Amino acid sequence: MTRRTTRGLPVPADFAAPPSERRRRGWAEADLAARPARLGRLRARLAEAGLDAYFGLRREEIRYLAGVVIGEGEEKVAGHSGRFLVTADEVIVLADSRYTLQVRREAPGARIFDAPADLAGAWPALLDSAGARRVAVPAGDIPRALWEALAAAAPGVELVPAPTWVDADRAVKEPAEVERIVAAAAVADRALAALLPAIRPGVPEARIAWRLEMLMREGGAEALAFDIACLAGSNAALPHGSPGPRRLRPGQVVLLDFGAQVAGYRSDMTRTLFVGEPAARDLAVYELVARAQAAAIGALEAGAAVARDPAALPSGREVDAAARAVIEAAGHGRHFGHGLGHGIGLATHERPALSRSAPDEPLPSPTVFSVEPGVYLGGRTGVRIEDLVLLDGAAGRVERLTRFPREVLVLPG
Amino acid sequence: MTRRTTRGLPVPADFAAPPSERRRRGWAEADLAARPARLGRLRARLAEAGLDAYFGLRREEIRYLAGVVIGEGEEKVAGHSGRFLVTADEVIVLADSRYTLQVRREAPGARIFDAPADLAGAWPALLDSAGARRVAVPAGDIPRALWEALAAAAPGVELVPAPTWVDADRAVKEPAEVERIVAAAAVADRALAALLPAIRPGVPEARIAWRLEMLMREGGAEALAFDIACLAGSNAALPHGSPGPRRLRPGQVVLLDFGAQVAGYRSDMTRTLFVGEPAARDLAVYELVARAQAAAIGALEAGAAVARDPAALPSGREVDAAARAVIEAAGHGRHFGHGLGHGIGLATHERPALSRSAPDEPLPSPTVFSVEPGVYLGGRTGVRIEDLVLLDGAAGRVERLTRFPREVLVLPG
Secondary structure: OOEEOHHHOOOHHHOOOOOOHHHHHHHHHHHHHHHHHHHHHHHHHHHHOOOOEEEEOOHHHHHHHHOOOOOOOHHHOOOOOOOEEEEOOOEEEEEOOOOHHHHHHHOOOOEEEEOOOOHHHHHHHHHHHHOOOEEEEEOOOOEHHHHHHHHHHOOOOEEEEEOOHHHHHHHOOOHHHHHHHHHHHHHHHHHHHHHHHHOOOOOEHHHHHHHHHHHHHOOOOOEEOOOOEEEEHHHHHOOOOOOOOOEOOOOEEEEEEEOEEEOOEEOOEEEEEEEOOOOHHHHHHHHHHHHHHHHHHHHHHHHHHHHOOHHHOOEHHHHHHHHHHHHHHOOOHHHOOOOOEEEOOOOOOEEEEEOOOOOOOEOOOOEEEEEOOEEEEOOOEEEEOEEEEEEEOOOOEEEEOOOOOOOEEEEOO | OOEEOHHHOOOHHHOOOOOOHHHHHHHHHHHHHHHHHHHHHHHHHHHHOOOOEEEEOOHHHHHHHHOOOOOOOHHHOOOOOOOEEEEOOOEEEEEOOOOHHHHHHHOOOOEEEEOOOOHHHHHHHHHHHHOOOEEEEEOOOOEHHHHHHHHHHOOOOEEEEEOOHHHHHHHOOOHHHHHHHHHHHHHHHHHHHHHHHHOOOOOEHHHHHHHHHHHHHOOOOOEEOOOOEEEEHHHHHOOOOOOOOOEOOOOEEEEEEEOEEEOOEEOOEEEEEEEOOOOHHHHHHHHHHHHHHHHHHHHHHHHHHHHOOHHHOOEHHHHHHHHHHHHHHOOOHHHOOOOOEEEOOOOOOEEEEEOOOOOOOEOOOOEEEEEOOEEEEOOOEEEEOEEEEEEEOOOOEEEEOOOOOOOEEEEOO
8 A cells, every 4th residue: 555654744725725715705605505405405395295384403404504602602501592493484493582683693584582491381372373283393303301391371272293304405515515514624634744754653542633633723614613633542442532642652543533624614533644664564554444444435436437317326325335345355244333424514524324224225326425434453553534525426527625645644653 | 981091900719720630530529529419309200200211312311310421413424322211220321332431431331232223123122121011201492203113103102291300400500510510610700711803893793703602612611512602793683693704893892702612511690891982872782781780689698598498599590681671661571572580400491491481399409590671772783691590599699600791891902
């Protein structure tokens, strides 16, 4: 496998610069233009099911459908603010006094309904004002206690567990959504390139993670997509561990799993780098994981090329199997415990899933997901390589959005 | 009201230094020693209600009861990992392959149960292995769809909506918990003192917020307690707005709401500072808010002093009313739309609540909560002053844990 050492290391200028204000304005305009169609799809489903309204509870959905921005951790302190009702002719956003001005600015077309601490008390008035009698509620999002309280508060209203309609719609990406994921991937690529000189023996994992975070936040990301994993040596066998005080040592791998958020959209990538001369065992695992990833990409390309027919695309289960077969053939099946990948967009993990338990139906298209096989040898070492991939069946296109090289990278040890 | 200008501004050395490794180890040992009693309280409640097990779903609870650390945003990607069952003689933690090693290290006394993507499929086996037939489930935490799936998977098992037992227990703070909140408050105090020279006309809100974040993260915080609010001038009338590109102007207020996380425990504080000579209107609002806060603290002190009897403590509703009466008397009642305060600990918002709708029963003790009155004049200005307060009825003690001065602070404009 190709190997890059000091002279051949990537540098920030290899990757796209952060998006300009003009591009950001363009994305905001594209969202504004796309929202009627997004709402239209939901309304068509309501009409078909004989339902009057959809009661949404998730921050991704209120941003997607109405443009209201609620932060990731903010949901827990927002109370009912940001929850919303879509009817045939209205979008009604709940907002307490803290959120009224924000919602008025971000969703000028929406009606604001004062969100009390006790939503059940106001539920009959809300539904009356919306003229809704049969309401779809995503049962995976609503706590059971709230469902029961709403059902008891308005016995004349029927609550209907809603299929995950908006999740399915969000899996299919509009061009301006893909552009933002590409921009977020480039922010992460550039930050890693800028980080490389700081990855040296003696530096603690947590310091490397913090430096990488600063590089992303000062390089165009408004937030991280998730907490950075920076795991050295045997810690890399923890596929989800947190960076700690442990210091890098020569000859170790260092696994970095991280992503940026740009204009609401996320990226997610993993690189496993070598600090000093790699152990033969680690190199062998690396090459195995790289082959598994290539096999998954190959399965996607084969499906996308055949017919340019979205129905001919492989399922998430098939793509997972293509990568897993490579790892199993090498006797490491039980060291690859997680799924191959996940969709990404306004949430870091969303549809589609690529895993052993993923639905056995063609992947949606166009869509973006991670391809991230890994092999973890408990107590010894671990390797994961993760790229974001755009799949567009109609265009016969499979494209890696993560541009950072995947060759063996050996940093000075 | 006292006013401080350039020469009298606070400096970082006015506040406690970040905790040493030794103190951190002491806290970990205190948690380990406290866990049997925490579990004992829960088990006594199960026994009293004739229940065999408690199925917990929240990251605060698994950390409090078993020591497993799940990050704030991590819950969404962890699947069922970190969810847990407490029976009379076991703690069983769900963990998929990504989390097994971590849980084994953090909760060595717990039994690990392999967490499948489809929990319902494994639910009967899990309950059989635990010998549980009647299971308490916090209905405010479990999504309705999961409740329904678990109920259908094991019809012989009774799911019983659980009162918020662990929330109630967590509201009463152990000494080592209070110490961590104090340490988190000091990290925030010091960071703000270090930030002051950077708060100048022409600097964008977002840059100030990012600098404050860096100061906390490099000054002892492993994370923020929540996204920082930094709001200048009329933006300060948005009690929950996000910092943006808007630049500070002389004569404006700047409202900073922020907190640190130290060894899992949070802090939360707000200061409204003046950049250049304050407008008379803003000064008047500031003094009103400060008086409202003092009235709340006075009500707490009166209750704590009378009898040294926890039952004599005021309710969260009464303390809110004490502050609100001051603001209403000045004709600004409708400009103070949110509650007076909230408990804090492993979560940024937890029990007890101090608000118009808070329970009319004595506050728990010892406990820690925020006291944060605010007055927001839409489109013009806003002022909030927020301190954390320790209430210990048995000791007759009311103590502000936030040490940063509350006087009018005028920065060079």
